[in-house]
Amino acid sequence: MTGPPRDDDAAVVSRSLERPETFALLYDRYAADIHRYAARRLGEGAAEDITADTFLVAFRSRARFDTGRDSARPWLYGIAANLIGKHRRTEVRALRALARTGTDPVAESWTASADHRVSAQAAHSLLAGALASLSAGDRHVLLLIAWADLSYQEVADALSVPVGTVRSRLNRARRKVRQTLGADPTVVTEGLEVAHGHG
């Protein structure tokens, strides 16, 4: 199998200052991940625009990329998170719909037919309600870790906040989610080991 020369991302960004077309290598490396992440948050339709805009914003600001960092991945996710944040009301509305009806309008964006409506399990509905209730900052941290598999430090880099803030926000968000899940006895009977009675 062949692929592009595996220069590290910082080298690609540096080269793109002289040869702009080089920047497309980063698209090839990360666009699919960014797209899928955005799709999970807002649906496939919005994901295409978010992905395209993420790389355009990155391209235009590439001179400010910290080339001391080998990977551009956190930087790109940070830009995507910022763009997703502009659709906050849409995202929250969809999460609330899932919480209320058990049907996920976001997941429907990738199902073949509306006849096969995506019915979530009860725990996912509860989870959606909890996600909807989080502040935008807490939701970004939680989902960058859970869905984008970024580390604390990478989330800190992505969102330009100290790593302590990431830890604090993650702790707060996880607790809130846990409490929401733990409040519903039906979730427990389905075998979830959620902690109850955190105060």
Add this chain to the structure above:
Amino acid sequence: MGTDEMSLLRELRAEAPVPDRAALAEGRQRLTEAAGRRRRLRADWRIAAVATAAAVVMGAAVSGQVLGGEQGAQQGASPVVVSELGSAAQVLRDAAGEVADDPVPAPRAGQWVYTKELVADTKGGSQLGGPGSAVTEDVQRELVALAKEGRSGDEAGGLRVIEHWYRYADPDFENGKSGDDHSPRERFQFLADLPSDLEQVKKRARAFYPGEDETTAEHDFRALSVLALSYPADPKGLASVYRAMATIPGIEAVQTQDVLNRPAIGIHLPGERDLLLLNAQTSLYAGEGSLDSPAGFIVTARAAAAVVDEKGRRS
């Protein structure tokens, strides 16, 4: 291993498909146009994307094999011991006594805070084995070497080195625009100014790291935990943080090791699985762990920290 909220969260919308070429084509075209060039890159970018996905899957498998599971424990490694110490109150008061007389650092504006951490991203805790599983001695040696000599991006034993340089007096984190963003200088000063009254310490910590929908105990532990990982830290302030943490009702401690096999004390709230790890010898922040596995949900081990004069220096 049961399902926790993070596992459940990972399941939510997990069936979202990997986009096909058509879904990404327009974005790539827009980027190419923005770059002012229209010629195709020689490489087949679809292959590159598949290769990236394969690498991610392989990384997860290796991580699970090395960090957990029966196989690792059977290969002669020292088992990861987690023993209950019970109440953390005395442990934390002892830790406070240990650090209170440490030399007082004197960081200056213009300096940088360097940290090196080893991080394991665990994609699905169930792949990583449960309590008692361990890394092999060979992997242990690799991890120790990684902690000592590794540079950002280096990997061994399923762990990755992340180095970072923070501005000690970063103006972006001193503008008050976000309630819980604080520069190292603000945190140092906050610690140095803490009073001796432990209720006041907790009250100030809660205000420094505000929150909602938490019990007071949960809020106290979260805020004090974040302060405990401050670097550089005023030693008397850090001691006050530990003493205040000791007053949180029900707080518990376990004796364990971090991923570098360094003896550590794990502090946690009752019912919580995540551990704040303190180095058992220095009583300083050592990382984060979990009661559920040596790898836990995310393992972080602080391998080095220093205040340096220039970004890029490590000492």
